[in-house]
Amino acid sequence: MTETIELALKTLEAQLNQPLETALEACARCGLCAESCHYYRAEPKVKHIPAFRAERLRSVYRYEHDFLSRLFPVWTGAKKLDEPTLASLTEIAFSQCTLCRRCTVNCPLGVDTPLMMRAIRAVTTASGTAPEILVMLADAAIEKGKDPSFFKDMFLEQIAEMEEQLRDITGDPTATIPVEKQGAKILYVPLAGAHTILPPAAVFNVAKEDWTLSIFEAANYGVFLADVNRAKQVAKRIVDEANRLGVKEIVIAECGHAYASYRWDVPNWFAGQFDFKVRSLIEVLADYIRDGKIKVDPTAIPEGVTYHDSCNLARNGGLIEEPRYVLKNVVRDFREMTPNRDQAICCGGGGGLVALAEYAERRIAAGKPKAEQIKQTGARIVVAACENCRLQIGDLNERYKLNVQITAITDLVVRAMRLPKPLPGHEAERLFEGEEAAVVRE
Amino acid sequence: MVFFQLLALAGFLAGLYGIYIRYAQTKARAFPADKSPLKGNPSHGIAYAFTKGMMPWAKESTRLHMIAYLRGIGFHIGIFTAIGALIISPFWTLLPSLLSLTLGWALTLGAILGAAGGLMRIVEHNLRGLSIPDDHFAVWLVTVWMAVSAAAVWDEAWMAAYYILSAITMAYVPLGKIRHCLYFFFSRVFFGKFFGRRAVYPHPDVAK
Numbered sequence: 109m110t111e112t113i114e115l116a117l118k119t120l121e122a123q124l125n126q127p128l129e130t131a132l133e134a135c136a137r138c139g140l141c142a143e144s145c146h147y148y149r150a151e152p153k154v155k156h157i158p159a160f161r162a163e164r165l166r167s168v169y170r171y172e173h174d175f176l177s178r179l180f181p182v183w184t185g186a187k188k189l190d191e192p193t194l195a196s197l198t199e200i201a202f203s204q205c206t207l208c209r210r211c212t213v214n215c216p217l218g219v220d221t222p223l224m225m226r227a228i229r230a231v232t233t234a235s236g237t238a239p240e241i242l243v244m245l246a247d248a249a250i251e252k253g254k255d256p257s258f259f260k261d262m263f264l265e266q267i268a269e270m271e272e273q274l275r276d277i278t279g280d281p282t283a284t285i286p287v288e289k290q291g292a293k294i295l296y297v298p299l300a301g302a303h304t305i306l307p308p309a310a311v312f313n314v315a316k317e318d319w320t321l322s323i324f325e326a327a328n329y330g331v332f333l334a335d336v337n338r339a340k341q342v343a344k345r346i347v348d349e350a351n352r353l354g355v356k357e358i359v360i361a362e363c364g365h366a367y368a369s370y371r372w373d374v375p376n377w378f379a380g381q382f383d384f385k386v387r388s389l390i391e392v393l394a395d396y397i398r399d400g401k402i403k404v405d406p407t408a409i410p411e412g413v414t415y416h417d418s419c420n421l422a423r424n425g426g427l428i429e430e431p432r433y434v435l436k437n438v439v440r441d442f443r444e445m446t447p448n449r450d451q452a453i454c455c456g457g458g459g460g461l462v463a464l465a466e467y468a469e470r471r472i473a474a475g476k477p478k479a480e481q482i483k484q485t486g487a488r489i490v491v492a493a494c495e496n497c498r499l500q501i502g503d504l505n506e507r508y509k510l511n512v513q514i515t516a517i518t519d520l521v522v523r524a525m526r527l528p529k530p531l532p533g534h535e536a537e538r539l540f541e542g543e544e545a546a547v548v549r550e
Numbered sequence: 551m552v553f554f555q556l557l558a559l560a561g562f563l564a565g566l567y568g569i570y571i572r573y574a575q576t577k578a579r580a581f582p583a584d585k586s587p588l589k590g591n592p593s594h595g596i597a598y599a600f601t602k603g604m605m606p607w608a609k610e611s612t613r614l615h616m617i618a619y620l621r622g623i624g625f626h627i628g629i630f631t632a633i634g635a636l637i638i639s640p641f642w643t644l645l646p647s648l649l650s651l652t653l654g655w656a657l658t659l660g661a662i663l664g665a666a667g668g669l670m671r672i673v674e675h676n677l678r679g680l681s682i683p684d685d686h687f688a689v690w691l692v693t694v695w696m697a698v699s700a701a702a703v704w705d706e707a708w709m710a711a712y713y714i715l716s717a718i719t720m721a722y723v724p725l726g727k728i729r730h731c732l733y734f735f736f737s738r739v740f741f742g743k744f745f746g747r748r749a750v751y752p753h754p755d756v757a758k
Contacts, residue, residue: 125580127740133576134733137680138622140611154679163680176684176725184726185682213750214611216619217734218599218741372748375586385587426589426748450750451610 112235113189117172119234123227124169131220132169135159141221144214146454147204149477158211158221161200165224168193198237201228203467208419208454225459229334238333239464246329246338253345256323263287263323270302274309279528283313288353289320295355296389297322297346297366299495304361307518307531308389314525315401319359322349326366327495331373332460339369340377346370347378357385359392362516364420364458364494371425388421390493393521394430397437404438408524411513413439414487416478416501417452418494431493434517438524443485453477455492457500472503479508489513491520554713555640561717562636568724569732576736588747595746599738603751618670621663628660629692632699636716642703650703657700664693688727695719 109117141158142148148156155161163185170177170186177186187193207222215221232238252259267285274283285305286292296312296319298304305321312319324346330339350358360367371386396402415435421427428449435442447453456475461467478501482490490505490512492498501514522531606612612619635642635653642650668689671677695715702712723729745751 125582126576126736127582129576129579130733130736130740133572134730134737136727136730137677137682137685138618139674139676139680140615140619142611142676143614144611154676157676157680160680163682182683183687184684212741213745214609216604216609216612216622217730218603218737220737220740220744372584372586376582376584379585423750424748426750428750428753447610450753 110191112191112237113194116194116231116235116237117189119231120168120172120227123230127220128223128227131162131223132166134217135162135166135215135219136217137163138216141211141215141219144210146206146208146210146456146477147474149453150474156204158205159219161204162219162221162224164193164197164200165228168197194232194235194237197228198232198239201225201232202239202242202459202464203461203470206419206454206456206458206461208458209423210419210451210454213423213450226334229332230336233333233335233338239466241463241465242329242333242460245327245463246333246335246342249325249327249329249345250338250341253324253341260323266302267305267321270306270309273532274306274313277306277522277527277529277531278310278313280313283309285309286320287323288349291354292318292320293356294319294359294392295322295346295350295353295357295384296320296359296361297324297326297370298361299327299363299366300325302532303516303519304363304495307516307522308361310522310525310527310531311393311396311402311518314527315396317401320353320355322346324349326360326363326370328366328369329460329463331365331369332463336377339373343369343374343377347374347382350384351381355384357387359387359389362389362493362495362518364418364425364496365460367427368420368425388425388427388430388493390421390427390431390434390517393517394433397434397521402521402525404521404524405526406437406524407440408526409439409489409520410441411489412441412443412485412487413489413491413520414443414445414482414485415448416445416455416482416490416492416497417448418492418497419452419454419458421493422452423450427493431491431517434521435491438520441487443487445481445485453481455497455500455504457496457503458494460496462496462499468503471500472507475500475504476508479504479510482510482512483508487512489515489520491515491517493517551709551713554710558636558639558713558716558720561720565720565723568721569729572724572729572732576733584743584747586747590746590749590751592743592746595744595751596739596742598746598752599742603738603742621666625660625663625667628657628663628696631656631660632692632696635699635703636720639702639712654700654703657696657703661693661697661700664689664696668693682727684726688722691719691722692728 137159145158167185167187168189170184171188177184205225209222211221271285275281328339328342330342360370367388375382455478456471461471490501498514606616606619671681698712698715702708
């Protein structure tokens with residue numbers, strides 16, 4: 109047995125808790141999960157059935173843990189883990205499953221196949237066979253956390269420039285983007301890029317919120333690697349920042365995996381040091397609208413709009429009605445995709461797959477069912493509250509000629525707030541609204 | 551007949567012990583406590599997982615494969631009936647004839663549904679691709695056992711064969727795929743806890 113295999117098996121053993129063993133044992137191989145997977149929908153082959161994929165890990169598990177399998181491996185399909193099997197497991201977990209859990213909610217037994225895919229990811233990461241780019245991105249984030257002074261000055265300069273834009277957009281010369289504000293109520297954690305800073309900043313300023321911007325981004329590639337150690341180190345930067353500033357809550361940008369991890373995993377990783385509320389920006393927007401802290405024009409967006417449920421936000425995160433509440437307040441013609449909510453079809457971009465160029469073709473092919481769903485709505489704007497989903501739908505837009513505009517919820521909210529100037533890149537939309545918007549403003 | 555009854559009892563107890571061992575092994579593994587603040591209610595999630603969530607119309611998969619799902623449900627009801635029948639088998643002669651007739655037909659129906667499942671595993675492309683030898687063996691073993699159970703309910707001549715087959719079937723439960731009967735309960739509980747905590751299930755009824 110090579111050192112890699114030994115390490116892989118040791119990691120699998122360490123992963124083996126009650127939920128994982130249950131997922132490995134419960135499957136009856138009934139095949140009902142087939143159509144729940146977007147890979148199977150796009151290409152109906154046995155290899156794309158979630159149960160088939162999971163069976164690759166089960167065969168290894170059985171060889172190690174099952175009495176009958178040790179005596180008659182052929183009888184139970186048990187297989188000794190070797191290098192080619194490990195390579196095939198890596199490929200399955202990182203290129204054929206987005207961890208969307210649609211198979212789980214459609215399984216009569218509730219088998220958690222993504223939990224098994226996560227276990228494979230953990231095994232491959234520990235044994236050094238996980239995709240290098242994800243490891244590099246996670247490690248870069250960890251390094252960034254160790255010495256923020258390395259990038260902080262440049263970051264503050266960029267924020268100062270953005271602040272000028274913000275004042276221009278809001279028409280408020282006092283509008284600010286506070287950074288490291290001690291005692292602020294909210295620590296807003298963006299993603300990399302002004303598009304996740306400027307629109308929320310406009311909303312926070314209009315709502316007169318007591319907030320501060322995180323110097324770190326919410327993305328956590330350790331989560332995609334299922335490497336709890338790395339993921340914790342990445343999250344620790346923000347937990348420490350929140351503790352240092354004494355904020356009451358952390359608000360996560362429109363990002364699926366970041367919300368799911370900070371809302372549902374991080375409180376477990378940092379039990380005792382984590383007393384903040386975690387909310388998605390979407391929940392905050394919904395509250396502002398409900399409480400009248402921001403005024404939105406329900407006729408502001410006349411185009412047909414559809415909403416894509418990010419799997420991490422909806423099925424895995426419970427944020428199902430909040431985005432709809434916001435959209436129905438700012439959109440005149442809201443159209444649901446079918447199916448939606450807990451049964452929404454994954455776009456194919458989750459699980460870190462958009463970062464893996466080597467599997468891009470497979471990812472875009474698997475997004476076909478989502479592209480068809482979008483087409484069926486006839487909507488002109490597709491809203492996704494997750495950066496990875498937006499990137500993937502952008503690729504689908506190009507490949508399947510959807511001719512749609514892809515946007516975040518906050519961007520539409522800002523449009524509906526009728527601020528004096530549009531967000532950068534949104535000038536054309538303002539023109540598109542034409543006289544209609546002017547009438548409403550008057 | 552007492553010998554065969556004892557044989558079946560031995561098989562039954564062996565199966566029960568094997569399942570207990572499996573249960574104890576799994577329970578001995580860590581269960582990660584979830585300290586994240588609740589959004590929904592895990593208990594409601596568990597209740598949903600065992601009731602409304604099992605309804606044929608609750609999931610896209612079961613709506614798409616309604617007949618296959620109902621066949622599976624019927625097959626499993628047949629199996630539990632067969633286990634109940636085995637437990638009371640020494641007293642079958644005391645059963646009212648109508649009940650005896652119903653029991654026989656229930657077991658026959660279970661066997662027919664089992665045979666249909668066994669054939670589907672051979673004929674249907676996806677199921678064939680997914681199946682391992684244990685899957686084929688398990689479904690046919692239980693199917694034949696149910697058929698022989700039905701035969702024994704109606705004709706005492708089958709009793710010896712019935713008890714031998716019962717012993718084999720029961721003893722095999724913890725060894726092969728049939729042990730998913732234990733993990734079904736674990737799985738639905740974990741499902742309910744996970745999605746209940748996050749307020750995904752139960753979810754207010756809205757148009758999908």
